Amino acid sequence: MNSKKENSKVIKFNGKTPFKMLLLFLLVIVAYIVAYVFNYFNKEDISYFEVTRGSNDDEVSQVFQGIAIRDELTVKTKQGGYIDYFVNENSRVSKNTILYSVDSTGKLKRKLDKLNANAASLTDENLATISENIYEFSNNYNDMKFSEVYNFKTSIKGKVVDLVNRNSLNKISKKNKNYSINKADVTGIVLYRTDGFEKLKPSKLKVEYFNNKEYKLNKITSGDKVNKGDVVYKTINDEEWSVAIPLSDKDAKKYKKTEAVNITFLSDNLETKANFKIIKGADYKNYGIITLSKYVIRYSTERLFNIKIVGESLNGLKIPKSAMVHQRIYKIPKKFGIRGGNSTSKVGFRVRNDKNIKADIEPKYIDINGTDDKYYYISSSNINAGDILDGINSNDMYIVSEYENAKGVFDISNGYARFVKVNEIYKTDEYYLVKRDQFGLHEYDRIALDGSTLKDRQIISR
Numbered sequence: 001m002n003s004k005k006e007n008s009k010v011i012k013f014n015g016k017t018p019f020k021m022l023l024l025f026l027l028v029i030v031a032y033i034v035a036y037v038f039n040y041f042n043k044e045d046i047s048y049f050e051v052t053r054g055s056n057d058d059e060v061s062q063v064f065q066g067i068a069i070r071d072e073l074t075v076k077t078k079q080g081g082y083i084d085y086f087v088n089e090n091s092r093v094s095k096n097t098i099l100y101s102v103d104s105t106g107k108l109k110r111k112l113d114k115l116n117a118n119a120a121s122l123t124d125e126n127l128a129t130i131s132e133n134i135y136e137f138s139n140n141y142n143d144m145k146f147s148e149v150y151n152f153k154t155s156i157k158g159k160v161v162d163l164v165n166r167n168s169l170n171k172i173s174k175k176n177k178n179y180s181i182n183k184a185d186v187t188g189i190v191l192y193r194t195d196g197f198e199k200l201k202p203s204k205l206k207v208e209y210f211n212n213k214e215y216k217l218n219k220i221t222s223g224d225k226v227n228k229g230d231v232v233y234k235t236i237n238d239e240e241w242s243v244a245i246p247l248s249d250k251d252a253k254k255y256k257k258t259e260a261v262n263i264t265f266l267s268d269n270l271e272t273k274a275n276f277k278i279i280k281g282a283d284y285k286n287y288g289i290i291t292l293s294k295y296v297i298r299y300s301t302e303r304l305f306n307i308k309i310v311g312e313s314l315n316g317l318k319i320p321k322s323a324m325v326h327q328r329i330y331k332i333p334k335k336f337g338i339r340g341g342n343s344t345s346k347v348g349f350r351v352r353n354d355k356n357i358k359a360d361i362e363p364k365y366i367d368i369n370g371t372d373d374k375y376y377y378i379s380s381s382n383i384n385a386g387d388i389l390d391g392i393n394s395n396d397m398y399i400v401s402e403y404e405n406a407k408g409v410f411d412i413s414n415g416y417a418r419f420v421k422v423n424e425i426y427k428t429d430e431y432y433l434v435k436r437d438q439f440g441l442h443e444y445d446r447i448a449l450d451g452s453t454l455k456d457r458q459i460i461s462r
């Protein structure tokens with residue numbers, strides 16, 4: 001009897017039930033796989049840009065073709081014949097310095113060479129003059145202007161040649177009509193070359209003047225034959241000179257309010273500061289006039305050269321303009337935050353949600369989306385409007401409410417979208433240059449090229 005009761009407790013299962021459960025389980029797995037594959041092939045790929053360091057040097061610094069404008073006096077010969085110069089080109093000469101001779105017969109040079117070979121000596125008066133020049137230069141020497149030594153060397157060399165030739169010329173009869181001994185008309189830097197730009201003024205500028213292919217230089221050397229009325233030398237008569245550069249409309253707008261520029265002469269990398277202004281040329285185009293008060297002898301033999309205007313160079317992180325988005329984030333005064341914790345990107349706040357409940361002693365560490373000198377910036381995904389913050393070392397209280405529609409990008413380096421506020425320091429039509437800070441972007445971070453569809457803390461499919 002007992003055995004029947006025990007047997008009556010046995011539950012009989014339908015033999016088909018395990019099969020149905022297995023089938024249902026398999027269908028769930030298949031559905032999951034299908035959904036995963038569908039999402040994988042239909043998900044929207046997020047293009048990204050890897051943040052790099054950048055500089056605005058290429059934009060703020062520009063290279064221009066420049067043309068020198070100087071106070072130049074050209075002198076023509078009154079007699080035709082063979083010319084001989086007694087002073088080295090690019091030397092400083094005084095008025096009435098014996099500069100050159102013209103010999104209609106070609107015999108004067110041979111006579112001078114013969115006289116100099118037999119009596120190429122300097123008088124005591126000549127030596128005293130040279131000694132005085134050396135003494136004066138030594139007293140005024142400055143280590144910061146070592147290049148002036150070369151100018152002085154050239155000047156002394158020219159002085160010696162001048163004195164030797166002058167002694168020899170005194171021995172030649174002044175009555176010989178075949179010879180013409182000529183002196184410098186004014187004090188200045190003497191050059192034996194012309195190019196047609198000696199009388200150029202800023203108001204006469206034209207674009208074609210800056211074409212190297214059209215530039216023609218005429219140089220004269222001792223022994224050359226000249227005709228009556230030919231220009232045989234010129235002098236630069238003022239230390240102040242200018243470099244003119246052609247400006248596009250964009251350049252003219254850029255430098256409209258500029259009164260001084262830092263420039264580099266690319267031929268020898270000399271850097272200096274100079275006055276600057278914009279004028280209209282004869283062709284009604286814009287030209288920049290860079291005015292200098294020194295270095296005229298250094299570049300006296302050059303008319304056309306490349307010059308670089310050096311702007312204020314800024315360095316930062318370079319990001320494309322397409323990545324920039326705007327997002328509403330809250331502003332929290334820095335005195336309510338405390339640095340620390342296990343993350344360098346988080347700051348602790350003593351948060352409470354009811355004015356009557358004192359905040360916990362332990363701060364709550366929150367991701368920071370940006371910072372400046374006064375505030376921490378926090379996304380609404382990390383803090384709520386109305387949250388109450390207690391001061392870290394004071395009894396002050398702050399209610400989260402103030403916000404900003406901030407400019408920034410989405411950092412997707414860690415598998416989710418993190419909005420990062422950026423502080424712009426420079427921009428072009430293609431990119432922004434932004435400051436580097438601890439809570440902002442870092443080099444090699446990956447940012448979404450188009451973050452318009454992303455939200456802060458959004459998981460990014462891999």
